[in-house]
Amino acid sequence: MIIQFPSGPMANLQYLILNQNNREAVAIDPAWDASTPIQLASQHGCQITQIWITHGHFDHVNALSDLYERTRAHSYLYIPNLLNPLPPHSPIEEGQVLEFGEWTFHVMHTPGHSSDSVCFVSPNTAVASESKGDHTHISQSHPSTHSGVLICGDTLFVGACGRVDLPTSSPSQMMQSLHRLSELPPHTLVCPGHDYCKQKVGSILEERHHNPAMKRAMSL
Numbered sequence: 001m002i003i004q005f006p007s008g009p010m011a012n013l014q015y016l017i018l019n020q021n022n023r024e025a026v027a028i029d030p031a032w033d034a035s036t037p038i039q040l041a042s043q044h045g046c047q048i049t050q051i052w053i054t055h056g057h058f059d060h061v062n063a064l065s066d067l068y069e070r071t072r073a074h075s076y077l078y079i080p081n082l083l084n085p086l087p088p089h090s091p092i093e094e095g096q097v098l099e100f101g102e103w104t105f106h107v108m109h110t111p112g113h114s115s116d117s118v119c120f121v122s123p124n125t126a127v128a129s130e131s132k133g134d135h136t137h138i139s140q141s142h143p144s145t146h147s148g149v150l151i152c153g154d155t156l157f158v159g160a161c162g163r164v165d166l167p168t169s170s171p172s173q174m175m176q177s178l179h180r181l182s183e184l185p186p187h188t189l190v191c192p193g194h195d196y197c198k199q200k201v202g203s204i205l206e207e208r209h210h211n212p213a214m215k216r217a218m219s220l
């Protein structure tokens with residue numbers, strides 16, 4: 001199961017991927033508070049052993065050092081030298097496969113919001129998403145509501161995209177990255193890095209129809 005949960009004062013959304021077979025978990029974008037993902041994993045009988053990072057902005061990583069100190073989990077991110085200091089880590093690259101329990105994610109390098117932005121996509125995986133208070137549970141399931149999962153950091157939001165006026169931003173690269181995401185299977189579940197909309201998750205199909213930034217990217 002993947003759990004989406006809110007964190008901090010900037011409407012961030014974090015993710016935990018749980019492997020209940022070996023009782024390990026991945027924390028994605030640990031920020032603001034290392035206790036919440038640790039406790040959430042523990043409630044499901046898991047310990048955090050890996051940390052995946054969509055990009056190095058402070059609101060996605062400012063609990064990374066604390067989480068490392070408390071779990072000794074190994075980090076995976078695109079451009080390590082953008083973050084300093086950094087606990088033990090491995091760089092990831094376009095096309096790399098990250099397997100964790102029942103999940104297989106592929107790394108997509110999606111610059112635009114920042115040069116180190118990546119998305120994690122698990123294609124063609126039958127999943128159902130279920131709202132549980134302010135959390136969302138995403139489980140592999142038949143019947144399914146979606147096919148595939150896209151964890152997209154600040155590249156794509158429900159109804160918008162990330163800012164492109166920051167250091168290492170590139171508006172033209174953002175258009176190319178959104179174009180790539182628009183070509184994912186339409187029923188891919190969109191799991192963004194912020195809750196800026198009334199929906200915490202979306203689909204590529206909905207974004208293709210309703211997201212102005214994605215519509216512009218598709219027209220180029």
Ligand SMILES: [Zn+2]
Pocket residue numbers: 055057113154162
């Ligand atoms: Zn950001």
